[in-house]
Amino acid sequence: MTRVFSGVQPTGDIHIGNYLGAMKHFVDLQDAHECFFCVVDLHALTIPQDPDVLRRKTIEVAGIYLAIGLNPTKTTLFVQSHVPAHSELSWLLECITYFGELSRMTQFKDKSAGKENVSVGLFTYPDLMAADILLYDTNYVPVGADQKQHLELTRDIAQRFNNRFGETFVVPEPLISEVGARIMSLSDPEKKMSKSAEDEVGRINLLDTPEIVKKKIMRAVTDSENSIYYDPDKKPGLSNLLTLMSVQTGRSIEEIAADYDGKGYGLLKKDLAEVTVNTLKEIQDKYYGLSQDEIKRVLSDGAARAETIATKTLQKVQQKMGLRY
Ligand code: ATP
Ligand code: LTN
Numbered sequence: 001m002t003r004v005f006s007g008v009q010p011t012g013d014i015h016i017g018n019y020l021g022a023m024k025h026f027v028d029l030q031d032a033h034e035c036f037f038c039v040v041d042l043h044a045l046t047i048p049q050d051p052d053v054l055r056r057k058t059i060e061v062a063g064i065y066l067a068i069g070l071n072p073t074k075t076t077l078f079v080q081s082h083v084p085a086h087s088e089l090s091w092l093l094e095c096i097t098y099f100g101e102l103s104r105m106t107q108f109k110d111k112s113a114g115k116e117n118v119s120v121g122l123f124t125y126p127d128l129m130a131a132d133i134l135l136y137d138t139n140y141v142p143v144g145a146d147q148k149q150h151l152e153l154t155r156d157i158a159q160r161f162n163n164r165f166g167e168t169f170v171v172p173e174p175l176i177s178e179v180g181a182r183i184m185s186l187s188d189p190e191k192k193m194s195k196s197a198e199d200e201v202g203r204i205n206l207l208d209t210p211e212i213v214k215k216k217i218m219r220a221v222t223d224s225e226n227s228i229y230y231d232p233d234k235k236p237g238l239s240n241l242l243t244l245m246s247v248q249t250g251r252s253i254e255e256i257a258a259d260y261d262g263k264g265y266g267l268l269k270k271d272l273a274e275v276t277v278n279t280l281k282e283i284q285d286k287y288y289g290l291s292q293d294e295i296k297r298v299l300s301d302g303a304a305r306a307e308t309i310a311t312k313t314l315q316k317v318q319q320k321m322g323l324r325y
Contacts (some may be wrong), residue, residue, distance in 0.1 A: 004033040005138040005172075007040035007080065007129070010057035011049070012195030013205040015065050016276065017183035019283075021144035025177060027069040030141060035307060036136050037065055038321035039299075042080050042087065042128060046121040046195075050161055064206060073085040078302030080132065085310035089131035092317055093157055094124055095163070102126060103171045106149060111173050124310040130154040137170040145181040146192060148174060165320040180247035186220040187238035207284060210277040217241075217273040218266075228261040228268065232255070238265065248275050258259070296303070 006026060008018060025227055028038055039061045044054060044250050080086050090325055102108065112118040121128075129150050133141055134157075139149055151174040158169040183193045185202035193203045201216050206228070208216070223238040230253050232239040246253045260268045318324050 001034045002032075003136055003170075004029050004035040004140045004142065004175075005038070005133050005136050006036075006064075007038040007043070007132055008061050008140050008202070009040050009195075010054060010056075010061045011044045011045045011047075014061060015183075015193055015195060015203040015205050016078070016244070016279075017144070018192035018195070019068065019206055020180045021177070021183055022142055023064075023068055024247075025142040025175065026065075028076075029140070029175075030070060030075045033140065035070075037070060037075060037077050038132060038137075038306075039065075039078070039079050040080045040129075040132065043125060045072045045117055046125050047245050059292060059295055062299055063280075063290050064283070064289055066290055066295065066298065069286075072302065073296045076302045076305045077298055078306045079299055080297070082303035083307045083310050085135055085307070085314040086128065087212075089135055089310075089314050089317060090124070090128040092321060093130050093134075093161075096160055097124075097127055097153075097157055101153060107146065109174065109302070126150045127157070128155050129311045132155050133172050134158055134169045135313045136306075137309075137313065138172045139170060140175050141172050141240065142175040144183075144192075144223040145176055148176060161317075164319075165218050168316060168320055176246075179253065183244065184236060184238075184240040186216055186240070189221055189240050204276060206280060207287065208280065210281070213235055213280060214273040217269050217276065220269065222265050226267070227263065228257050230257055241265075241268060245272050245275065247280050 006022060008023065026035065029035055041054060042057050062077060062079070062193050066072070070077060102140065105126055106182070111122060130153065133154050141153065151172070155171050156169045161202065162168055185191045185199070186204070187195050187199050187202040191197070197203065197205070201219060204213055204216055220237060220241060223235050223242070225235070228238065229235070230242050231241050242253050242256055243258050269294055315324070
C-alpha cells in the first residue's frame with residue numbers, strides 16, 4: 001500500500017486555510033493509502049513557545065485530526081517528539097544539506113525578516129521536515145502551496161542520499177490541490193491566511209463560533225467594483241471568497257461566479273457564511289465530544305506504531321553512513 005505523511009504545527013489556531021488547503025485531503029486519502037499524520041511539536045519550537053500553551057495546543061491539533069474525520073484504526077496519528085528517530089534523522093540529513101540550499105528557503109526568509117534573534121532551528125527546519133517524511137517511505141505528502149519548496153528540497157536530499165550511499169529513501173511527491181491550496185487572508189487578501197498573523201479577523205479558525213464566522217466573512221475586504229468574476233490579481237478578495245465557496249460546496253468557481261454575478265457581494269458573503277458555519281459545525285460537534293484521555297490514548301498507540309517503522313529506517317540510514325558495526 002502506498003504511504004502518505006503530513007504534519008501540522010501546534011501553534012496558533014487551526015484555520016480554514018489549513019483545513020481546506022491540506023487537512024480535508026488527509027481524510028479523503030485515508031481509505032486508499034497507509035496514512036501517518038503528525039502533530040509537529042518540534043517544528044513549533046523553532047519560534048519561542050510557552051510550554052503550557054504548547055502542550056495544550058498539541059492535544060488540540062490531535063483533537064482536530066479526530067474531529068475532521070481521521071479514523072485512528074486506519075490511520076496513525078502521533079506527536080513528532082514522541083518518536084525520537086525524527087530528531088536523530090534530522091541531524092544526519094543536516095550533514096548532507098548545503099547551507100546555500102537552506103538559505104534559499106522563502107519560509108525562512110519571511111519568518112526571519114526583521115528579527116534580531118533567529119534560532120538555528122528555524123534555519124534547519126526543512127531538514128526536520130525531510131526527516132519526518134523520509135522515515136516512513138512516504139510516497140505522497142498532502143500540503144498547502146506554501147510547502148512546495150520544502151518538498152522539493154526533501155526530494156533533492158533523498159536523491160542525494162541515495163546517490164551517495166545507495167538506494168535507501170523513497171522520493172516523495174507533493175499533493176497540492178488545484179483549488180484551495182492557498183487560501184488568502186480575509187482582511188489582507190494579498191497575503192495567505194496565517195496562524196501567526198496578529199490580525200485575528202483575517203482568518204476563520206476551525207473553532208470560531210457561528211457569530212464570529214459571520215462577522216469575519218461579512219467584513220472581508222473586497223473591491224469597489226460590483227461584477228463577480230475570478231481574477232486573483234485584479235480582485236484578490238473576491239476571488240478568495242469564490243475559492244472558499246468552491247472548495248466547500250464542490251461546485252466550480254465559474255459556475256458560482258455566474259450564479260452570483262449581478263446580485264452583489266453581500267449575497268455571496270451571506271451564503272458563504274452559512275456554508276462555512278455548517279462546515280465548522282460538523283467539526284466542532286465532534287471536537288467538543290472528545291475527552292482528553294481519549295485523545296492521549298490515540299496518540300500513545302500512534303507513537304508506538306510510528307516508532308517501529310521510523311526506527312527501522314533510522315537504523316538503515318545509520319548503517320549506510322558508517323555509524324553501526
Ligand atoms: P503559519 O501561517 O503561521 O506559517 P501555517 O498555518 O502554515 O502557519 P502549519 O501547521 O505549518 O501552519 O500548516 C499546516 C498545513 O496547512 C500545511 O500543509 C500548510 O501548507 C497548510 N496551509 C497553511 N496555510 C494555508 C493557507 N492559507 N491555505 C492553504 N493551505 C495552508
Ligand atoms: N512545514 C510544514 C509542517 C510540516 C510538514 C511535515 C508537512 C512539518 N513536517 C512533514 C508535511 C510533511 C508547515 O509549516 N506547514
